[in-house]
Structures are given as structure tokens and as C-alpha cells.
Amino acid sequence: MKNRDRTIGYIIFGLIAIGLLSSIFSNPGAYIIPILVFGIVFWLYKYPPNRWRYNRTTPPRFGKGKRRNATFRVINGSKDDSDDTPKYH
Incomplete structure (x- = not known):
């Protein structure tokens, strides 16, 4: 049966x-216009427009100085200090 399906295909x-x-x-x-459109879309997909720019110098976002570690603070909340189950259980 598979051989018959392959032959029909x-x-x-x-x-x-x-x-x-x-x-x-x-x-x-x-068929020229659809082939050209498909070719242009494929070409733009393969080589996107952002690769066309030769000048890739972008200004640095942050200074290149010594990096300072962030200081963290603990903010006291209004929760009880007990580690028991919550009150709504």
C-alpha cells in the first residue's frame, strides 16, 4: 500500500x-515580479539593513571609571517577627 501511495505522489x-x-x-x-519580490525579501532577511552601516561607532553609555559597589539597605516592614503560619490559616 505504501508503494502505491508513493507512486501516486x-x-x-x-x-x-x-x-x-x-x-x-x-x-x-x-512570474518575474513574484520571483523578484521573494528574492528581495530573502536578501533582506539574510542581510538585514542594520549591517549596511559602515560607521558602527556608538558613544559609550557609561563612564569607564572605577565601578562602585551598590549599597543595600534593609527596609523594616510591618510583618510580625514570628515565623509561624500566617494568621489567615
């Missing part, structure tokens, strides 16, 4: 290929 794909080739040869102008 090859026949269908062959007929599709023959139909596309005959339509391309009979009216090639109808």
Missing part, C-alpha cells in the same frame, strides 16, 4: 512540475 508532483514549467514558458512576465 510522484505522479501528482510530476504533473504539478509540468504545469508550472509550461505556464512559466507560456507567460514568463507573470
Whole structure:
């Protein structure tokens, strides 16, 4: 049964290929614009416009001086000091 399905698939794909080739040869102008659009989209996907810029110097965001460690503070909350279960249980 699998061999029969493969044969039918090859026949269908062959007929599709023959139909596309005959339509391309009979009216090639109808396929030039879609092929060009697909090519341009593929080219822009492969080489995005941000790679076209040759000047890639960007100003540094932060100074390159010595880095200071952040100081952390503990903010006292209003919770009880007991580690028992919460009051709503």
C-alpha cells in the first residue's frame, strides 16, 4: 500500500512540475515580479539593513571609571517577627 501511495505522489508532483514549467514558458512576465519580490525579501532577511552601516561607532553609555559597589539597605516592614503560619490559616 505504501508503494502505491508513493507512486501516486510522484505522479501528482510530476504533473504539478509540468504545469508550472509550461505556464512559466507560456507567460514568463507573470512570474518575474513574484520571483523578484521573494528574492528581495530573502536578501533582506539574510542581510538585514542594520549591517549596511559602515560607521558602527556608538558613544559609550557609561563612564569607564572605577565601578562602585551598590549599597543595600534593609527596609523594616510591618510583618510580625514570628515565623509561624500566617494568621489567615
